[in-house]
Amino acid sequence: MEISNNLGNYDQEVDKIIQKMDGVVRDFKRFSLSLPGRINVAKTFLYSQLNYLGSFIPFNNEQIKRFNAKIESFVKGSLNISSKRVFAKKTEGGLGLFEVGNFLNSQKCTWFRYLTENNDYWKEKILKNVNYNEWWYVSESNVSGGTIVKGLVGAVEKMVNSCIKDRKFFWESKLAYNNLIPIRGRRGITLDYEFFGIAAIEEIPRIISLKTSTLYINGVLLSWENFVHISGININRGNYMILTRAVEILRASLYGEERIQPEVKFLKKFFKKESKGSKCFRDITNLRTERYIPHNIVKFAQTTDSVISEEQSQIINVLWDMNFLDNHTRTFCFKLHNNTLGLNSRVSKFVRGHTSNCTFCNIGEIAEEMKETPLHFFYNCEYSEPVVMYTFREILNENDFVQMTRSDFFGTFKFDNDDKNMVLCLIALWTKMYLWKARSFNTLPVNEQALNYIMEKIKDTYENSKKFRNMVINSELRIRF
Numbered sequence: 001m002e003i004s005n006n007l008g009n010y011d012q013e014v015d016k017i018i019q020k021m022d023g024v025v026r027d028f029k030r031f032s033l034s035l036p037g038r039i040n041v042a043k044t045f046l047y048s049q050l051n052y053l054g055s056f057i058p059f060n061n062e063q064i065k066r067f068n069a070k071i072e073s074f075v076k077g078s079l080n081i082s083s084k085r086v087f088a089k090k091t092e093g094g095l096g097l098f099e100v101g102n103f104l105n106s107q108k109c110t111w112f113r114y115l116t117e118n119n120d121y122w123k124e125k126i127l128k129n130v131n132y133n134e135w136w137y138v139s140e141s142n143v144s145g146g147t148i149v150k151g152l153v154g155a156v157e158k159m160v161n162s163c164i165k166d167r168k169f170f171w172e173s174k175l176a177y178n179n180l181i182p183i184r185g186r187r188g189i190t191l192d193y194e195f196f197g198i199a200a201i202e203e204i205p206r207i208i209s210l211k212t213s214t215l216y217i218n219g220v221l222l223s224w225e226n227f228v229h230i231s232g233i234n235i236n237r238g239n240y241m242i243l244t245r246a247v248e249i250l251r252a253s254l255y256g257e258e259r260i261q262p263e264v265k266f267l268k269k270f271f272k273k274e275s276k277g278s279k280c281f282r283d284i285t286n287l288r289t290e291r292y293i294p295h296n297i298v299k300f301a302q303t304t305d306s307v308i309s310e311e312q313s314q315i316i317n318v319l320w321d322m323n324f325l326d327n328h329t330r331t332f333c334f335k336l337h338n339n340t341l342g343l344n345s346r347v348s349k350f351v352r353g354h355t356s357n358c359t360f361c362n363i364g365e366i367a368e369e370m371k372e373t374p375l376h377f378f379y380n381c382e383y384s385e386p387v388v389m390y391t392f393r394e395i396l397n398e399n400d401f402v403q404m405t406r407s408d409f410f411g412t413f414k415f416d417n418d419d420k421n422m423v424l425c426l427i428a429l430w431t432k433m434y435l436w437k438a439r440s441f442n443t444l445p446v447n448e449q450a451l452n453y454i455m456e457k458i459k460d461t462y463e464n465s466k467k468f469r470n471m472v473i474n475s476e477l478r479i480r481f
């Protein structure tokens, strides 16, 4: 590394990192890895190039974009999904890769576990203006000390600001300079020191370390008079109203009518020296308040005419990540639920002249033209339906079988036994895989062949994974091999 004192030759370092990443990409391209394989390579060999310098040097947005693009294009390979999906959480239908900016920010946060240990220059700069017992309420705008120190503080500030998006962390979020507090209809208002009515420089630490919980007592908002009295902050009444109105909107969206004030301790825990890794920081910055069904599952439910709840969507979206499944199954699973399988109805939209009709119906010379949609191909097709029914009739008892619905087959099963539900979910996946395989050989599916294929998959997984073995045993399904 050849960084000069004033960090003059930064860009040169970034170019070197990019070159190294390109080297890794070149080396691994030769192996034509599966999707899970490429994800593992990215996690092991690409992020590690960034980690060393990136955990203290502030890369600019342009540079972060370049890194993200490198990782994205390598991991995606020929998979046709949006960049947003590459970096989205798995439960949200993404691949769960770390967005580089957020990843490096959380790495920077880990430095702060050692903040109070020795008296290094950068630590003094930071501690000078904060409440020593709650020093994580720092503000970038309040430290002097060059780009690196500012970058470190900015990372913690961003993370602590994000606390306001989640129930668990809400009470610990920082108020001053927190741009995630929605001051509606009053744009231009910044929650800066002036807003809080600063009179003397000594008040700054008090204002910086102001957190949501300071505004409440037993879950109820403090009156303006009480707040000024308790906090010693001389905010004017109008500004206090603006602030509390905005914070109340957030509180209500997270807690509704519930009036509780949980213990404030989570952040402290993360900054303990014994804490490991940076995932906890990344998770806070990544928080989102709205609960919703991820976009990919909304579309999947539409194209399969199924009802899939938010809770079920989370199970389906992490299914491909089960590490006891083989890479082939995992890749198929991801494509299926992300609506990127090359079914004719989809391909015909991109390739002019390509048929949109069902492959099986074509082979079987069915006169009526049926579009090869996910619903038709995997369930309604007159060649697929008997296979699905045959398989599940073999595995379920009569009573369970009559209860089975299309939404179970495309979503998740709803029996009381979670292990049973999970095994059935995987059997439904392997059934779809069998149909997909028959299609790729241009042959019609056959009942016994399908059941053999599925039992073979179950057997392999059963022998290789204790976790799956236990699931199968607890499921009490009729599985024999």
Ligand SMILES: [Zn+2]
Residues within 6 Å of the ligand: 358, 359, 360, 361, 362, 370, 376, 377, 381, 382, 383
């Ligand atoms: Zn068909």
